[in-house]
Amino acid sequence: MKNPFDRFYHVPNSQELLDIAFKRGMKSSAQVSKNAHILIKAKKKESKRIKVTIDDLINRILNIIKMVPMIDDLPDFYRELASLLVNTNNLKLALGKLNGILPVLRQIEREYTSKLSKIEIPKEGDQLRRAAFGRISSIINKQNKNLIYLNSIRGNLREIPSIDPTSPCVVFAGYPNVGKSSLVKNISTNKKIEVQEYPFTTKKLILGHLEIKRKFDKIKLQCLDTPGILDRPMTLRNNIELQAILALRLISDFIVFVFDPTPACGYSIDSQIELYYEIKFNFTRDGKVNLLIVINKIDLASPSEIEHLKKELQLQEEGYFLTNALTGENLDQLITYLNNRYTDTN
Ligand SMILES: Nc1nc2c(ncn2[C@@H]2O[C@H](COP(=O)(O)OP(=O)(O)OP(=O)(O)O)[C@@H](O)[C@H]2O)c(=O)[nH]1
Numbered sequence: 001m002k003n004p005f006d007r008f009y010h011v012p013n014s015q016e017l018l019d020i021a022f023k024r025g026m027k028s029s030a031q032v033s034k035n036a037h038i039l040i041k042a043k044k045k046e047s048k049r050i051k052v053t054i055d056d057l058i059n060r061i062l063n064i065i066k067m068v069p070m071i072d073d074l075p076d077f078y079r080e081l082a083s084l085l086v087n088t089n090n091l092k093l094a095l096g097k098l099n100g101i102l103p104v105l106r107q108i109e110r111e112y113t114s115k116l117s118k119i120e121i122p123k124e125g126d127q128l129r130r131a132a133f134g135r136i137s138s139i140i141n142k143q144n145k146n147l148i149y150l151n152s153i154r155g156n157l158r159e160i161p162s163i164d165p166t167s168p169c170v171v172f173a174g175y176p177n178v179g180k181s182s183l184v185k186n187i188s189t190n191k192k193i194e195v196q197e198y199p200f201t202t203k204k205l206i207l208g209h210l211e212i213k214r215k216f217d218k219i220k221l222q223c224l225d226t227p228g229i230l231d232r233p234m235t236l237r238n239n240i241e242l243q244a245i246l247a248l249r250l251i252s253d254f255i256v257f258v259f260d261p262t263p264a265c266g267y268s269i270d271s272q273i274e275l276y277y278e279i280k281f282n283f284t285r286d287g288k289v290n291l292l293i294v295i296n297k298i299d300l301a302s303p304s305e306i307e308h309l310k311k312e313l314q315l316q317e318e319g320y321f322l323t324n325a326l327t328g329e330n331l332d333q334l335i336t337y338l339n340n341r342y343t344d345t346n
């Protein structure tokens with residue numbers, strides 16, 4: 001499904017909203033006969049200016065509200081991810097407040113149209129329109145904080161990957177700095193993935209694709225790069241780690257667990273093993289989701305480090321891969337494995 005926040009475009013601030021609305025209002029011209037009385041002309045002209053201004057503001061505020069999907073109606077993955085990325089209560093509140101000013105604007109329109117119908121000299125029309133514009137400004141300016149807030153969170157939400165439910169999703173998970181991003185970047189189409197020598201480089205879910213040719217068609221296997229997860233209680237995990245947990249819990253069809261058997265990543269092998277078992281026991285949905293082990297950084301690892309890990313995990317001769325994500329060594333084996341796994345039978 002396409003990221004539901006895909007159409008969450010730029011939200012103007014109050015000044016931008018007002019500038020355009022007043023400009024449109026002042027440019028508008030009322031339909032009034034040339035021979036009409038000057039007072040009638042003033043009444044119609046100013047009523048029209050107020051109406052056009054208010055219509056413009058209401059339309060554009062409605063557009064802002066409509067750009068944001070109803071959070072509570074979203075599929076679990078998108079709803080939960082949105083609430084890890086932004087405070088969705090604040091988001092709903094901001095939209096609610098914007099919605100709340102719409103009837104107030106309509107009320108101002110009615111009030112000033114009625115006042116304008118009673119003026120006795122043309123000059124009063126101009127004064128009333130200025131007064132109406134003043135009220136409108138004050139109402140819209142009070143929303144400035146909300147508008148700025150909405151604009152500030154949209155970047156996070158628009159970066160949510162669009163997950164295709166009809167195509168399998170392979171989630172790459174593991175401790176920080178073990179080489180998850182390097183692997184996904186290497187095997188998938190997404191060459192923009194950031195790789196750095198420090199942990200927690202990846203702060204969000206990032207999608208890449210790997211084309212799998214089947215007998216009669218081809219599919220785009222989704223390879224999801226995730227932020228690193230630490231071995232600690234769920235309640236202590238931050239919103240960055242929890243995005244990875246969410247992907248494992250809700251959208252993984254297959255998990256690639258990446259180990260760094262060397263001290264290079266900065267975390268002990270025992271902690272990585274603990275995390276591996278947590279994921280294996282909690283996120284493989286009673287065996288429905290398979291889990292593959294990738295032991296990365298073999299160029300740095302000593303034979304004893306690899307042996308130690310294999311022994312701890314009771315690995316047989318098959319069922320894991322030894323890779324170097326920097327040079328791409330053995331990644332062809334991983335790609336072939338995924339190819340075979342998703343060719344025709346799935
Ligand atoms: N020598 C060596 N370095 C590697 C290998 N794979 C990754 N690296 C390096 O390890 C560091 C971390 O790589 P990333 O791919 O960013 O690791 P990550 O698991 O995505 O890290 P986070 O996003 O922080 O969780 C980078 O400096 C990579 O160049 C490898 O096989 N061998």
Ligand SMILES: [Mg+2]
Nearest residue numbers: 180181201202
């Ligand atoms: Mg990364």
